[in-house]
Every structure is written in structure tokens, then in C-alpha cells.
Amino acid sequence: MKYGAVIFLLVIMLLHCQTVHSAGTEEGFRNPMVDIPKTVERLKAHLHELTQIIGERSVRLPQNLAKTAAYIHSFYKDIGLDVNDEPYDYHGFQVVNVVAEIPTGIRPARRYLLGAHYDSVAGTVGADDNASAIAVQLEVARNIKVLFDRTQNNPAVKFVSFALEEPPAYATRYMGSRVYARKARREQEKIDGMICLEMVGYTCHEPGCQKYLFPLQFMGYPKEGDFIGIVSNFKSGKFAKDLLNSFKENGDLPAVKLTVPFNGWILPSVRLSDHASFWDQDYQAVMVTDSAFLRNPHYHLASDTMEKLDYPFMAELVESLVLYFMKRN
Numbered sequence: 256m257k258y259g260a261v262i263f264l265l266v267i268m269l270l271h272c273q274t275v276h277s278a279g280t281e282e283g284f285r286n287p288m289v290d291i292p293k294t295v296e297r298l299k300a301h302l303h304e305l306t307q308i309i310g311e312r313s314v315r316l317p318q319n320l321a322k323t324a325a326y327i328h329s330f331y332k333d334i335g336l337d338v339n340d341e342p343y344d345y346h347g348f349q350v351v352n353v354v355a356e357i358p359t360g361i362r363p364a365r366r367y368l369l370g371a372h373y374d375s376v377a378g379t380v381g382a383d384d385n386a387s388a389i390a391v392q393l394e395v396a397r398n399i400k401v402l403f404d405r406t407q408n409n410p411a412v413k414f415v416s417f418a419l420e421e422p423p424a425y426a427t428r429y430m431g432s433r434v435y436a437r438k439a440r441r442e443q444e445k446i447d448g449m450i451c452l453e454m455v456g457y458t459c460h461e462p463g464c465q466k467y468l469f470p471l472q473f474m475g476y477p478k479e480g481d482f483i484g485i486v487s488n489f490k491s492g493k494f495a496k497d498l499l500n501s502f503k504e505n506g507d508l509p510a511v512k513l514t515v516p517f518n519g520w521i522l523p524s525v526r527l528s529d530h531a532s533f534w535d536q537d538y539q540a541v542m543v544t545d546s547a548f549l550r551n552p553h554y555h556l557a558s559d560t561m562e563k564l565d566y567p568f569m570a571e572l573v574e575s576l577v578l579y580f581m582k583r584n
Contacts, residue, residue, distance in 0.1 A: 285504065288577045289398045294570040297397075301390035302561040305373075306380040313377040314424065317348045323373045324351050327389065327416045331355035334397050336414070341438075343418075345429050350418035352431045357400055357412050365410040365583055366445050369395060369576070370529050371452040372420035372431060382561040383551055387456030387569060389416060394573045399580050410447075410583040417529055425527075432529030440536040448494040449540035451530035455483065455572055456564035457551040466549040468524055471513070480550040482509035483543060483572055486525050488518050491539040498541060501579035508571035543572070 305312070309322050324340065331338040337358055340351040353373075371388035375381025396414050403409045417431030424430055432451075439446060458481050459465065465480035466472070483502070487495035492514050502510040518534045519525040525542070526534075533540035548554035553563055 285506070287574055288402065288581065289394075289570070289574050291567065291570045291574065294394055294398075294573055295566045297394055298390045298566050298569050298573075299561070301393060302382060302386055302564065305386040305389060306382050306561050310380050311377065312373060312375040312381060313421065314345065314374070314419065315377050317350075320350055320374060320418065324353050324416070324418070327353045327373060327393070328355075330393050331396065331414065334400050336396060336400060341435070343429075343434050345419065345424065350431070352418055352435050353416040354435075355396065355414045357396070357403055357409075359403075359409055359411050361408075363409065363411040365447045366413070367410055367580065367583070368413045368415055368446050368449045369452070370415045370417060370432065370435075370449060372417040372529055374419050374421050374424075376421045376555045379555060379557050379559050380561075382559050382564055383454045383457045383545070384547070384554065384559060385420070385452075385454060386561070387454060387545075387564055388452035391452055391455055391569055391572055391576070392416065394570075395576045395580075398573065398577045402577065402581060406581075406584060408584045410580065412580055420529055430529070430532060432532035433535075436532040436536040436538065439538070446533070446538050448491070448498075449530060449533045449538055450498070450576070451528050451533075451540060451542045453528035453530075453542050453544045454547045454551065454554075455543060455545050456566075456569050457545045457553075458565040458568050459550055464550070465546070468522060468549070476511060477509070480546065481568075482511050483568075483575070484546050485510060485512045486519075486530070486542040486544065487512070487514050487540075488534050489514065489516055490534070490537070491541055494539045495541045498543075498579055501582050502575045504578055505571060505575045508568070508575050510575070543576075 309319050312319050312323050336355040338355040342349050342351045371392045372385050373389050419431045462478045499512050530540040530542040553559040
């Protein structure tokens with residue numbers, strides 16, 4: 256009886272804390288911020304480099320982690336961002352978080368961080384997990400750098416590509432996001448919101464193909480996997496709402512939002528990425544995701560390859576993120 260009461264209480268809490276919003280029906284014609292066809296081709300080029308030229312990016316292939324970091328670093332440098340590597344040791348070899356920032360020239364009122372991990376699980380090239388997120392991160396950087404050069408009073412946007420997120424580093428002090436978030440808190444870095452990109456490239460369109468954790472399947476979420484998800488804790492609720500409101504301006508990318516209490520500990524699967532490292536350091540953070548294993552049957556398998564991804568969907572996410580950052584000035 257005691258356990259039944261606890262489960263009932265958790266269900267009631269989730270019913271009250273979760274909110275669902277759908278984008279794509281409210282806005283009329285709007286000129287896009289980014290060139291969608293060109294962005295599609297650029298995303299494919301990143302996926303080709305990360306998954307076919309470099310390949311598996313796990314801790315068992317340190318040379319491939321180094322190649323990936325070099326590719327990301329070179330990209331940021333080539334588009335004119337300030338970029339540096341922040342190295343740390345992992346069991347006998349060195350890995351780096353790649354950190355880039357768009358110069359603002361003034362003291363910005365707001366500071367944001369867009370993060371994604373660049374490693375993959377051993378035995379997979381990790382197209383959706385997580386090369387898709389790195390590709391979107393790079394193309395957001397490219398687009399807002401161009402747009403920020405034309406405008407004033409822009410927020411500071413930092414791009415952090417994290418070295419290690421997958422097992423065996425997951426949930427240890429060696430996670431790249433934990434290394435960065437601890438350092439940020441220690442140095443009192445101002446971060447008004449952290450956006451974690453985690454698996455953002457897979458869609459499915461058959462009714463029932465989108466799965467949910469109990470009890471979310473009873474709460475009116477879409478049955479098809481054609482939306483992007485935004486997951487936040489209570490502290491990040493307003494940040495998530497503002498992000499969703501910006502996403503709603505892009506009628507070509509539906510979005511839903513879930514807010515969970517207790518930093519997600521009552522629903523541990525929502526903590527399975529880099530945003531949780533920032534929750535644990537008391538920063539506002541959200542995860543933007545295609546919902547990972549709840550949608551993508553190739554999760555952590557060798558079949559997670561680039562031809563499975565939906566590149567127009569990813570390009571629309573670039574558009575939505577650019578919209579958000581442009582509305583912060």
C-alpha cells in the first residue's frame with residue numbers, strides 16, 4: 256500500500272508539472288532566418304565527416320576523439336569565432352571540451368550556452384547520437400555569427416562541444432559537461448540558460464511510433480515522432496517557456512515541452528544527457544531532443560547511420576534556435 260501511494264503521488268506530480276505545447280499552427284507566412292536547402296546540405300556534410308570519414312568516436316579510439324575535436328575547432332575558427340580547447344585527462348589520455356564564443360564587443364546583458372557531446376558509444380558511428388546535435392550546433396553558430404555581425408545589443412552565445420558523455424564516462428566525473436559545469440560554478444560563470452542538444456535528427460511518422468515513459472503516454476503527447484522535445488526542471492521553467500514561444504514562430508517544426516520536478520530524479524531517463532550536469536550546479540538548463548530511444552530504434556546500435564536521419568527536420572531546428580537567439584537582443 257505504501258508503494259502504491261508513492262507511485263500515485265508521483266503520477267499526480269507529473270500530471271501537474273508537465274505541459275504540452277504544439278508549434279506549427281499559429282503563425283502565418285514568415286521569412287526564414289536561415290537558408291533551409293543550403294543548411295540541409297551543410298548538415299549532411301558534417302554527418303559525412305563525423306560518421307564516415309572519422310567514424311566511431313568512443314573512448315576506445317582516442318585518435319578519433321582527437322580528430323573530431325580538431326574538426327569542430329577548425330570549423331569555429333574558420334567562421335570567425337573565438338575558440339579554445341579545454342583539456343582534461345581520462346584514464347591515461349587527454350580529451351578536450353571545445354569552447355567557442357561569438358565576440359560581442361560589449362558587456363552583454365544575457366549569456367547563453369549551446370552544448371552537445373561529440374563522442375559516440377563503442378561500436379557505432381553515432382549519427383543521431385550525437386553527430387546530429389554537433390552538426391546542428393555548428394550550423395547555429397554559422398548562422399547567428401552572420402546575423403549578429405549585422406545587429407547590435409546581441410546576447411553572448413557560447414558553444415561548448417563536450418568530449419565525453421557516453422558510457423563508460425557517463426555519470427562519472429569524466430563527463431565533459433560535468434567537467435565544464437563544475438568549472439563554471441567554481442569560477443562563477445554567468446549562464447542565463449544552457450541548451451543541451453541530444454539526438455536531434457530522427458523522425459518517424461506512423462501512428463504509435465513515438466513511445467513515452469510511464470505515465471506520459473496518457474497525457475496527450477503526439478503519437479507520431481515528428482516533433483522536437485524541450486525538457487526542463489522547475490528552476491528552468493521560464494527559460495523553457497521562452498524557448499518554446501520562439502520555436503512556435505517556426506511553423507515547420509512542431510515542439511512539445513515537459514517540465515519535471517526534483518531535477519528529474521523521479522524520472523531518471525530525462526537526466527541522460529549533459530543538461531543534468533548544469534541542473535546539478537544550479538544553472539538553468541534544458542534538453543532539446545528527438546526523444547532518443549523512445550523514437551529511434553537504432554539507439555546505441557551500429558545501425559545508427561547518417562542515411563537514417565531527417566535533414567530538413569534538423570535544418571528547421573537550426574532555424575528555431577536562431578530565432579530564439581535573435582529574439583534575445
